[in-house]
Structures are given as C-alpha cells and as structure tokens.
Amino acid sequence: MDYTDGFFQEIMFQNGNVLRIDNALIEEVYKTNQRTGYVLISYGIEDRTNRINNDFLRLNVGKDTIIMNQFGETLCLCDLAEGITVDAEFSSAMTRSIPPQTRAFRIIANTEAPTVMVKTDRVVNTDEENGFLTTGNPYDINDQMIFTISGETIIIDQNYNQISLNEIQPGQLVRVEHAIFQTLSIPPKARLFLFSFFKQGKKGL
Incomplete structure (x- = not known):
C-alpha cells in the first residue's frame, strides 16, 4: 500500500510527524516484557473500486509508549489482547516491510466500562x-x-x-x-x- 496516495487521508489523520488511526482491531500482541513488544493492528481501507479491504500495521511498543483505556486509566502491554479495538498514534516514519512497522506513541484501548x-x-x-x-x-x-x-x-x-x-x-x-x-x-x-x-x-x- 502506498501511504502517499489519495486513500491515505481517508484512513489516517496526520498532525506533523504523528499519524492516528481510530477503531483499529488488534490482531496480535507480542510482549518481550510488560512494557515492550509490538501490537499488530488491522483497519479497513477503501480501494479505487469502493471495496473495503483490511490493511495491517505493526506498532512497536517501547518504554515511552503511553497505553491507556478510554477512561484515562493506565494500562500495560499485558492488558492488550487480540480482538480489542484501539485508537493509535504513531510515527509517520514507517518501514517498507510487509506489514509496515512504526513506533507507537499512544495506544488507547476501547475496553468495557470499569465497575x-x-x-x-x-x-x-x-x-x-x-x-x-x-x-x-x-x-x-x-x-x-x-x-x-x-x-x-x-x-x-x-x-x-x-x-x-x-x-x-x-x-x-x-x-x-x-x-x-x-x-x-x-x-x-x-x-x-x-x-x-x-x-x-x-x-x-
């Protein structure tokens, strides 16, 4: 996927060097420890024939990555799991690998309301x-x-x-x-x- 084409703005929001995707789906979580690892997300993207296809992005999680839920409560990487939807903010600098990889700045997990x-x-x-x-x-x-x-x-x-x-x-x-x-x-x-x-x-x- 060429992230510079006309579909780029339809799926991502850009603020300087920071990109954001809302309501992405976690496909995989890999942990080296509670604070570092990566999260593989998927999101829908419309092609030139108006079909919705899934695209994938690997978010590399480091010690400076902020992980929280929609209520503002701090989470760790171990709290994320396959099937959770997230809003993600990450670097616009991506690798050319498949899937592309980038540094995650903030991951907001859409979890159930706290009881x-x-x-x-x-x-x-x-x-x-x-x-x-x-x-x-x-x-x-x-x-x-x-x-x-x-x-x-x-x-x-x-x-x-x-x-x-x-x-x-x-x-x-x-x-x-x-x-x-x-x-x-x-x-x-x-x-x-x-x-x-x-x-x-x-x-x-």
Whole structure:
C-alpha cells in the first residue's frame, strides 16, 4: 500500500510527524516484557473500486509508549489482547516491510466500562457494628465518603494478611476498591470490595 496516495487521508489523520488511526482491531500482541513488544493492528481501507479491504500495521511498543483505556486509566502491554479495538498514534516514519512497522506513541484501548474504582485516603472513623468505613477530611462532611462493608469485603494490611475492621484507626492511610455507583447522599455511599491500609498510620507513606 502506498501511504502517499489519495486513500491515505481517508484512513489516517496526520498532525506533523504523528499519524492516528481510530477503531483499529488488534490482531496480535507480542510482549518481550510488560512494557515492550509490538501490537499488530488491522483497519479497513477503501480501494479505487469502493471495496473495503483490511490493511495491517505493526506498532512497536517501547518504554515511552503511553497505553491507556478510554477512561484515562493506565494500562500495560499485558492488558492488550487480540480482538480489542484501539485508537493509535504513531510515527509517520514507517518501514517498507510487509506489514509496515512504526513506533507507537499512544495506544488507547476501547475496553468495557470499569465497575470498580480505586481511592486512597485517610480514615475518619469506622463502625464495625453497622459495617461502615468513612474516609476523607474529618472536618468537612462534603469531603468525605462512606463505604458499606459486607461479608464479601476483603480487608488486608500491607503484607496481604487479612485483618478485622476494628484494627483500623482514624488517621490511617487506606486504599479502597469500591463500586463505581455512589448514592447522592452527603457524604456519598458506595459498596466496598477490597480495603488495605498502611501501618505508617498518621505519618502517611
């Protein structure tokens, strides 16, 4: 494929030396480690007879390549897989091999909507009897969040040992994985899945 012909602008967007393809399909992922390797993508291109053909491009992934999902969450090369669609930004300098190869600057994977959010904050108080954990600013209710704890909630320390809620003290720094859905109350409430804390307590990390 001659990337200088009239079809070039129909499938790619160019900004200086950076090219972009949207909604390409991952055909293969090769990893030398979690940060380097390559991604082979395919994309539809219309020929002179108005037929849509698949073309291929190998994106070489290096340590400086940004990999993320459409929600802005950072991913690694190991999170990419065959069948995922991506928006890719890459160098306009390509090899003449089949398929052509180029350096990938940014790969945005179109993944499913996240069901879990992660938050790191200070403990305001705990209520073991009713199964609540409150985090945030102890002096501002508008800057707090309440997490509901069920029998399925996992509570661990920084050594991955399971502990009980009554071992957590106000002021300790905790990391929580919770449901993306939140109530409209003040403070908002969300279901807590995984909860870990750091022994450094009030001094932080």
